[in-house]
Amino acid sequence: MSAREDILGRIRSALSDAPAAPPVPREYRTTSELDEEALILLLVDRLVDYKAQVSVVPAAEVPARVAELLAEARSYVVPAGLDAGWLAAVDDGTSTGRAAGAGTERRRVDAAGAPLGVAELDGIDAVVTASAVAVAETGTIILDGSPNQGRRAISLVPDHHICIVAATDIAGILPEALRRIDGIRPLTMISGPSATSDIELERVEGVHGPRRLDVIISR
């Protein structure tokens, strides 16, 4: 008998008393009924608590804010589908005063047909992505691999993640957010920069994932 048949047989045998499958009471909250202003305030509060840096700006000011946050990055990567307008204010020449490596562009684009290698990504200082949805109550941003967010590796390897969240994409609580996304896409839920509580159960920020998370809430 195959292991599969064997195990399924054991489990069926274990359930020979035919236990009932009870109905699931879903009396927990599934909506939050917060207005946009309240959602933004809550999300900012939670992100700051995780030691993420947050700015709330009108949509028109996103490019300037992105440029500002990238000021110190010698190089940065963006997914091919990122809104080009967000990068309009970024100076990709050498006028930042920092010498980009010879022959390398400051801006690198990761595209489906031409993905960057892991070593290349490791040499890049920052990444700029959009996001699919955010959860105000838990300070969580969800990336779903859409073209404006790119594949999972690009938002992981560079040490500084700049993530743009549209105010209209903020959900109040987790059930609202998860109901807005497609579960079979490769998903990453991000709540602050990488952290650990492994030493004396005290949280410290900054381990293997990006040590710096900048969130720009655009409205």
Next chain:
Amino acid sequence: MSTFLGMPSLPVFGSGNLHAAESFPKAAHRELGNAQLRANLGHATHTIRDKRLQVVSELPDWEQLRDAGSAIKENVMARLPELLEQFEANFTARGGVIHWARDADEANAIVAGLIRDTGETEVVKVKSMATQEIGLNEYLEEQGIAAFETDLAELIVQLDHDKPSHILVPAIHKNRTQIRDIFLREMPDADPELTDSPAVLAMAARAHLRRKFLTAKVAVSGANFALADSGTLAVVESEGNGRMCLTLPETLITVMGVEKLLPGWRDLEVFMQLLPRSSTGERMNPYTSLWTGVTEGDGPRNVHLVLLDNGRSAALADEMGRSALHCIRCSACMNVCPVYERTGGHAYGSTYPGPIGAILSPLLTGIEAEENSSLPYASSLCGACYDACPVKINIPDILVHLRSKDVDSKRGTKKLPSQMDVGMKAASWALSSGKRLGLVEKGLPLGRLAAGPDKKISKLPGIAAGWTQSRDIPAPPPESFRSWWAREHGNPNDGVVPPQETATQGKEGQA
């Protein structure tokens, strides 16, 4: 609903790192002697208790989430064969490969074979209880494959050639200074000026593992959840080591117990609220990754899942104990447990320590395996674990159930009954009649003689010596309440109604 038509077969128990090699009281005695351990555990468990209480009290619907979580898991157990088949079909349809493992040996062999097929001799690992349970690292080492733990606490334990002592924070028994010393001793690339600040130590781990992450071709992980209706797997983590392992290598091998299934996407909204708040006491853990088979251009191209039984079907066969399989490995029960707080996780022997381990280990291995019969007694039944459990596993009731399984398994097998057996039989006789108890109480004033002028008893023989090692017993009173009542109120049958009324009452009672 699946129906079983055959005769129930005998349960097949699990193997691997699930056993206490020495009895709990013995191991606890040794661990209690370690003052540093006591201090480290006390500090860590109190820190996390306060954090958990705070984030749990923030949610107005915490109890409703627990109710939903509990019912979802009960559902999963009742429909497990059907959900496993559904999961398998979906995972396979999306390019994943499923392997079934009856026990630890079979799972280890499958994983080693898959690694060998890639031609690699090194793998990176995400913290996983299932691979700890089956002893995968040790097995791979025998096979010439080096497995590198990448979770900070697992790394500490691995570098120190130690064993994990907690399911969330395997190095909870170490403090920052001890960890600094381990890094200095075992990490060739560690800065000799390393301080014991947790942030500095975390940076040292980052530097140490960075190259491994970027070059690894194969990763091994566990999984927190698996969604049957889509074939999706989820890993919940903090440091980003999980994302590194799940995203960068070409081959990903996940080992997961069959009980980890959830019916579907909608159930995740419940568990992703219950788990982070219960485990690290955060509103949400920093990173959660979800993947469904293989995604072209994003992540590993070869995705495997080993579905592990290893005694889970045996635990499922225990009607009173099966809800132990609802466990989502949050560790809230051990963080609030007064016994765990004082002994630490090593005293439990098994991969699964604390209150959940005290029920899960004997359920997976059978109560008669090695010293696992001592585990259900490692609790004062204070109930703190049940209150903290996000899926409402009634751990105290299951502990009591397993104690009776232990007592029953030993009935008639011993040449001589134990002192406990004899005492319990005698007490059952004396305590099942008011008259007999009254007679016994008449003898109690003799205890006043034993107590002497300071009115206390300080030393008793046999099993009762356990009591008097740290506690006196007061001298018994000159007269029991029962005797006083009879004297004061005259009628020893006071409260017993005349026969005609008794008959009516009896009928009502049985209705």
Next chain:
Amino acid sequence: MRIALFATCIVDAMYPRTAQATVSILERLGHEVVFPAGQACCGQMHVNSGYLKEAVPVVANHVAAFDSADYDVAVAPSGSCVASVKHQHPMVARSCGDTALEARATAVGAKTYELSELLVDVLGVTDAAAQLGSYFPHRVTYHPSCHGMRLLRLGDRQARLLRSVAGIDLAELPEADQCCGFGGTFSMKNADVSSAMLADKTANIRSTGAALCTGGDASCLMHIGGGLSREGSAATTLHLAEILASTLEAPASVTGDVRVTTGKASR
């Protein structure tokens, strides 16, 4: 109201004054107390130690003693014994396949109350000084036992009653919700861990400077008191029933021979 007293085996044999105090309180409130003579023990020691078979006659005896008596409600000065009557008795009956006993046990359990639960929820006691004449001019700390707290969900009922006693100086016990380490036969089977838990409990009690520690469970108090005595501490333990029964005219003494006069005897 006709109230049946379930003294519990440990109070009956070792702490008769706790039961006498319970009688005194209830009689002061104008209720009639009866003592079903067949009663002995709830059997939780057997159940909790895994001796389910041996628990059956103990449970059957309790059910027989209490479903044949004529009373409105039953009361016990012990959270864990009441929890056993309510939760364990039907389970024990079920385990031996006795559905009739299970039904009778459930009925008895439904009528059984822990003392503070009865006083607060049923008899409407909100002010012990005013309604019971409770007077206890001592510094006291209070340990809420696990089973009262987590199985019966007594909440702050016991603490509220204590706070309303005239003259009392109630000191908050640090880490009050932590188990004292008794756990029945746990204290013997795992004596080392139990002793370590007890040592933390007694240290917390001593840190309050209280003359005594009170609570609603005689068994936990015996355990804590045994530890304090062994440590040579001047602090002792006293059941909350005895504090509630203590009056200006007949005060309970906190050291040595603690005597409480019952309502009947004082008449």
